[in-house]
């Protein structure tokens with residue numbers, strides 16, 4: 001097999017080689033069925049078993065109880081930017097939602113929600129260049145339909161450390177880039193969604209967790225495939241789902257469980273991110289983007305002195321097998337995405353490279 005790189009891309013992100021090998025081995029013949037899982041009906045027992053096990057492992061890993069239903073929806077995370085207001089705006093007559101904006105994904109989510117009700121941006125990190133998550137505390141109007149936030153800001157490398165208390169108003173989290181990266185009580189949210197492409201599997205679907213009392217509230221114009229009630233009733237199979245994505249997600253969840261669960265993932269992610277933040281904090285060359293209080297354990301972002309230096313950094317790191325370190329086009333600089341599948345060795349290799357590069361270049 002060709003050499004696999006350490007892939008620091010933000011998503012689709014790397015998956016563990018053992019998961020990829022298992023997928024490869026089963027590609028032509030899934031468990032003696034003489035056909036690939038992508039050639040078997042999504043309503044046939046082999047796939048229904050996959051769906052069921054995926055849900056039960058996710059619940060086991062997170063401790064999520066029966067208060068919340070779980071299903072998959074098409075369209076990745078951004079389709080949820082529409083699905084959330086379509087399903088929750090009508091929770092209250094005023095049809096108004098609060099958005100806490102700490103990065104580009106929050107901006108886009110709020111823009112989409114405006115089409116289906118009124119929105120209020122109660123927290124906006126933009127004046128701080130999204131490098132910091134501002135403090136926010138407010139007595140909310142109980143007639144607010146929901147409050148939306150992005151738990152980890154993939155582009156800027158900031159992450160909520162403690163979520164705000166929204167009382168009886170349901171808190172909605174876009175957890176695309178940190179789901180299963182640290183221990184979380186997902187039942188404290190009214191709704192959680194996450195595109196699969198970081199910690200769960202291939203891109204294209206979103207995992208959605210909804211508190212049961214928030215089902216059945218969809219606006220009349222809600223497209224059938226975005227209706228949470230229907231997705232729950234049809235167990236993610238209102239139409240032909242992406243069987244391959246869910247199949248790989250099951251393998252990822254089994255892998256997380258085999259590693260020791262979410263607590264182990266968190267411990268590793270803290271260790272990995274600390275290695276990089278320590279290099280940044282000791283350096284004259286690198287400048288961390290995120291404020292120390294809001295640093296993400298999933299995406300570590302930094303800048304070098306100038307564009308030329310960043311280009312050299314990217315070119316040389318690539319030669320060392322350290323792939324996709326270029327920051328998001330809106331932010332620039334360097335971003336190391338170190339999700340669950342990134343091994344400690346990969347991060348050590350990057351930290352060593354960073355130290356060598358600084359020695360050579362300064």
Ligand SMILES: Cc1ncc(COP(=O)(O)O)c(C=O)c1O
Pocket residue numbers: 010011075076077078079105150152153154174175176177195196203204
């Ligand atoms: C936090 C967050 N939300 C939303 C998205 C958009 O995901 P998708 O491309 O699946 O719509 C991303 C993508 O990286 C993300 O990191």
